[in-house]
Amino acid sequence: MRTDNDNSAPYRPSSGLYNDVTRAPCYKTKMAATLPVEVIAHVMRFLSVGDRKASALVNRQWYEASLDPALQTNTVFHLLTPFTSGSTVQKFGLRKSPNLILNDMDGSSRSKEVVKKACQHLGQHLQSLSLKGSDITEGTFMVIIPHCCNLRKLDLSLCNSLFLSGNLLRKPNDFQAAEKSLVNVRELNLGSLRHLSDCVFNRLVTVMPNVEKLSLSGCTISYEFSPYDKESKTRASTSVLTFVNIKAFLERQGKKLTSLNLSKTGLPGSSLRELAMVSGLAIRELNIAGNRDLNDDDILALVKQQNGLTSLDVAMCGELTSQTVLHIQTYVPQIQYLNFSKCRRMRDSAASKLYTLPDLQYINFAECPQISSKALVSGLSSKPMLHLASVCLAHCTLVRDEFVETLGKAVPHLKELDLTSCLAITDRSMHAIAAFLPELKRLSVAWCKNVTDYGILGLEKPSEEITQEEALVVLAQHDAGKPTGLQHLARLRVLDLSTCQQLSDLGITCAIRFRELVCLRLNMCTGMTESCFLPPSHMFRELVCLRLNMCTGVTESCFLPLPQVQRVGVPQTERVYRDD
DSSP: OEESSOTTSOOOOOTTTBOTTTOOBSSOHHHHHTSOHHHHHHHHTTSOHHHHHHHTTSOHHHHHHHTOGGGOTTOEEEOOGGGOOHHHHHHHGGGOOSEEEOOSOOSSHHHHHHHHHHHHHHGGGOSEEEOTTOOOOHHHHHHHGGGOTTOOEEEOTTOHHHHSSSOTTOSHHHHHHHHHHSTTOOEEEOTTOSSOOHHHHHHHHHHOTTOOEEEOTTOOEEOOOOTTOTTTTTSOOSSOEEHHHHHHHHHHHTTTOOEEEOTTSOOOHHHHHHHHTOTTOOOSEEEOTTOTTOOHHHHHHHHHHOTTOOEEEOTTOTTOOHHHHHHHHHHOTTOOEEEOTTOTTOOHHHHTTGGGOTTOOEEEOTTOTTOOHHHHHHHHHSSOOTTOOEEEOTTOTTOOHHHHHHHHHHOTTOOEEEOTTOTTOOHHHHHHHHHHOTTOOEEEOTTOTTOOHHHHHTOOOOOTTSOHHHHHHHHHHHTTTSOOGGGGOTTOOEEEOTTOTTOOHHHHHHHTOOTTOOEEEOTTOTTOOGGGGOSOGGGGTTOOEEEOTTOTTOOGGGGTTOTTSEEEOOOTTOOEEEOO
């Protein structure tokens, strides 16, 4: 079983709570014991995960305070049922975690017993349950559900064995039990189910009448009916899921449904137009990615009817052009989330007027090779983009340093930036990122092979008369104790420098000195050695994911400064540390 916010993990304490020399608690036990548990729990809300784990080790009272339900909101239990005992489940039931993942189940009686105990101890607190990809049976499902009366999110994606017989919830007793327990479910994921039929679908949505978000991603959906069967439009199929049946559901649920995912379902343009015209339907979030037959006119019909859209994902819809973006700008200017990843026919006009979408928060043009820096500069800097938080331009080979510099000045509040495989990016971009984007939390410059140690350290390249090694050592000593280069990004949590092969130990050592860093990817950074991990261990107290695939200069000894993190089995060339 894996959990995040695991107070039992032997985390290194932070300097604020512990003595940096003796590593012993700085708080006196007597003083700590005088504080009410409620006060301690309230204080813990303002601590990072690492500090919260460390503070839970002060004494029994602080440990109990760390179990406060308000602190468990983002805690996820991942039960590996074949290897988990019932007593372990009972102990972790004290945490009252609202999220549970059970995707390693088999048909054994042991797994069934562990699942039953998990739901008994966690059920009344559960708000999110994921059975994704598990070999769960109908019997086990009906053992779980009666205990989950407060469930708000249910994930049954890839549970093909559960739907194989087509008899799920067919028994009156099962239907009534599910109807009583699942009435509060707001989010339902039925993605990638091969055996989902109209009848089973109808029974599920009947016992969950308050569903607001529905995912049918990757499901096999029949969009045609037999012209020789007059009742095929009205009769629910016992063998396949039909678009006619889905449309009937939308007509009933339209006023409640706010999010719909029909990605990778082979959705034709004619069906999209029918969906858009459903009476009473007011979708705010729509995912139709991977439906390759959709064209610009289909999107026009959609946005004309569903003009309340705030999120639209059309990734991998290869027939879409820049005209789609113009339709969106005209009819849904309030859009907040746009994903055009792998829409390779997008040209500069798709990016040059993004400033007409003042509420835009996320934009993705990954693998749109015809989008240039000039168009992006025009689109993102002509007017203030006050809400823009995330920009993804992975594999956009025309992106240049000039755009990154302009973006940093125009959108200094940016939180996420993905420049993976933007091959023209150099140290100039790294300097601009460090100087103008202090709130950045996620940064990827993987495969940007022109990025060097100078970019990471925020240094100008020295003259040829001075050797590179000497210059870096001198300048690093000069700036000792002060933030340099990427170290200005104090809030950075995820950093990807994979395949930046010009990086050496000095640049990477700087890159990992982030107190809040959670995930670091250094795959194929062949210039690094074990000495990168020599900084004090408290520098890594938040690190939970470290990827070093094909780093030939690294051995097991580099992991010695990281005793606080839990190891997970991975391929021999890669080590990952996680606590989630």
